[in-house]
Amino acid sequence: MKYDVVVVGASAGGITTALAAKRFYPDKSVLVIKKEDVGIISCGIPYVFGTLKSIDEDLIPLDMFFKPAGIDVLVDEATHIDPKTKLVRTRGGEEVRWEKLVIATGSRPVIPEVPGFDLDGVYTIPKDYEYLKKLKERVKEAENVVIIGGGFIALEVGDEIRKLGKDVTLVVRSRLLRSSFDPEFSEMVESRLREVGVDIVYGHIERLAGEQRVEKVRLVGGTELPADLVIFSIGYRPNVELAVKAGLKVTRYGIWTDEYMRTSHPDIFAVGDCVEHRDFFTGKPYTLMLASTATFEARIAGANLFRLQIVRENRRTIGVYATHVAGLTLAAAGLTEEAARKEGFEVIVGYGKAPDRHPAVFPGTSMITAKLIFSRDRGAILGAQIAGGKSVGEMINILALAIQKRLTASELYTLQIATHPLLTASPVAYPILQAAEDALAKLRT
Template sequence: MKYDVVIIGASAGGLTTAISARKFYPDKSVLVIKREDIAMIPCGIPYIFGTLESVDDDILPVEKFLEPLGVDILTDDVTEIDPRAKLVRTASGKEIAWEKLVLATGSKPVKPEFPGSELEGVYTVPKDYRYLKEFRERVKTAERVVIVGGGFIALEVGDEIRKLGKDVTILVRSRLLRSSFDREFSEMVAERLEERGIRVVYGQVERILGGESVERVRLIDGSELPADLVIFSIGYRPNVELAVKAGLKVTRYGIWTDEYMRTSHPDIFAVGDCVEHRDFFTGKPYGLMLASTATFEARIAGANLFKLQIVRENRRTIGVYSTNVAGLTLAAAGLTEEAARREGFEVIVGYGKGPDRHPAKFPDTSMVTVKLIFSRDRGAILGAQIAGGKSVGEMINILALAIQKRLTASELYTLQIATHPLLTASPVGYQILQAAEDALAKLRA
């Protein structure tokens, strides 16, 4: 069996690579190999516990996307990559030859290693359909839930379980969403969670206590949290085992790739959670687990499989995030103020705040707060953070493009915008322009 393109993995990165490969190279044969017979939509997983009625409502319809394009699909587990012979071998004994290979092997949750973490009632949040089915049933019978972690998934899962009337505690080491937001936004979301009945506790786990099932979480300060369900959401690790066995260059952050998503083997590409990313401003390597980033990289890989195209290259990664927790939408792009100062940038910060409808009497009006971080030397935007209603989810994409194009505070201040009373903030008080104006005033001073 031989294909022009073989893709290992069928989540956001693998799926998008296959679609892009067919569109850019319609004469090439494409095979996607997926380990699971049922794939999940990763970003939708937290919502299976509350908003969605079942785990089945979050299934990723891989076949629906790929079969109309003529992409073949194989459900099997790849056990070995042979770069010299250009073969992949599977658990069922198949050998498949390829001209170009793409690794989209994703990530897996970090497993807790605390004493007692083997007790019944201790879970992580993987992308595994059958695990999640059993997990969801356990949530229904739980009363006191402790979630360890302060990232997006921890907060989203906690908020969803709270909707079921459960007693939810989020245990975080320092502050919520620390890697993506500055302190004032962390405090904003913590306050909102507390208002909705979710307790936020600051500390570290020492051990999990109980008989056969979890009963309490003991912290290193000696205090204890009662719990009959503990969820660890303390990060994800890239799935790089196949790449390591194949002799590809792998760092602590994932599989190394160049600007065209090629690995250290010129005919093997890699995209998504399994890849090492490099910061847009500093070029430093780091780990980033986002479906939106995976699809961005997948489009680059798919376009460059057989012919390099300079306009479709990865010029480093801008982390762009959004979430909705307890009715508060939070979004961020680029560097936080804290990270920018730590990297040595001299920065100016601008703020804008106001309603996202005009007049503010419309029933779906939300207050929106925008924080923009600029470099003092030329006023170029380095980062953005927004909190408010659902309009924030698209506002951050404007600012991600501004970062990618290195726009200045002056250029953002003179941004030409469309507004409407039912849809946006007032043109007089559009928060992005307000924040740019605030920064410009500080730059002049």
């Protein structure tokens, strides 16, 4: 077999790359190689334990994407890439030649070096259909569930499992959502989780105890937590084995790429969790793995496969995302105040607070809290954090664009917005504009 474009992997990054390649180069043949005959929506995984009735409700309808676009699919595992002969070999014995190759192999959960990890009843959260089916059954049987981790996946999974009437305990080393939010937002989500019955314990794991099956989680210092199910959610590592064997440049953070998502081989691109991301402001490695980042990179790669398109270069990762936990939506983009100060920025912080409907007596109204971080020297926006109702999930996208375009507090303050009583905050008290105004006043002092 020979194709113009071969994409290895079919999660968000792989799907988006294949579709972009076909849109920009409709005459090119495109093949996607994927390990499983089903595809899981990664961001929806936490919800298979509560809100969704089954894991099948969280599957990506790949035929809906690929067939109309004329993209072929091979269900097999790519095991070897030969950059010299431009050949991909699979576990099933297939050999596929390519003109351009895209690696979108994603990531896998971090496996902790904790005594007792091999006991029955100990799990992680991989993007694996069969594994998740088994875990879902174990969740149904369990009574005391301990989740190790304080990131958004750990919180979302814990919140979903507690809806089933289980006793859920989160074990956290530091404050919740530390990499994306400042302390006041961490406190906000912790308070909400405690209100709905999730216990939160701070400490370090010493070991998991039990005969054949896990029974307890023991912390450094002697605290013991009863557990008949333990879920580790402490991060993910990039799947770079194919790239390493192919001799591509790989760092401890993932596959190296340039601003057009080209690897160290000019005809091999890489996107998504398997790639080394770099922070928008500092250029340092950025470790948070997001589907939004993967698709951003995928659109760049797909557009630039056969000719470079300057307007689609990757100017590093802003890191924008939202999460919904215990009825509270939190969203973030760019640097936190804590991170900005650590990097040496002199910052001004603006706050805004208002209901997301006007008047606030409308059903479903939520109070929104917005925090914007600006540089003192020219007032450019460095980061944003918002908490409130579900409207926050789209509001953060305005601020991500503002960061990408390096808008100032003055430009945000004069942002022209559309409002409606049933849909948005009041134009008199729009939280983003309030926060920009607050920052502007402080910049003048």
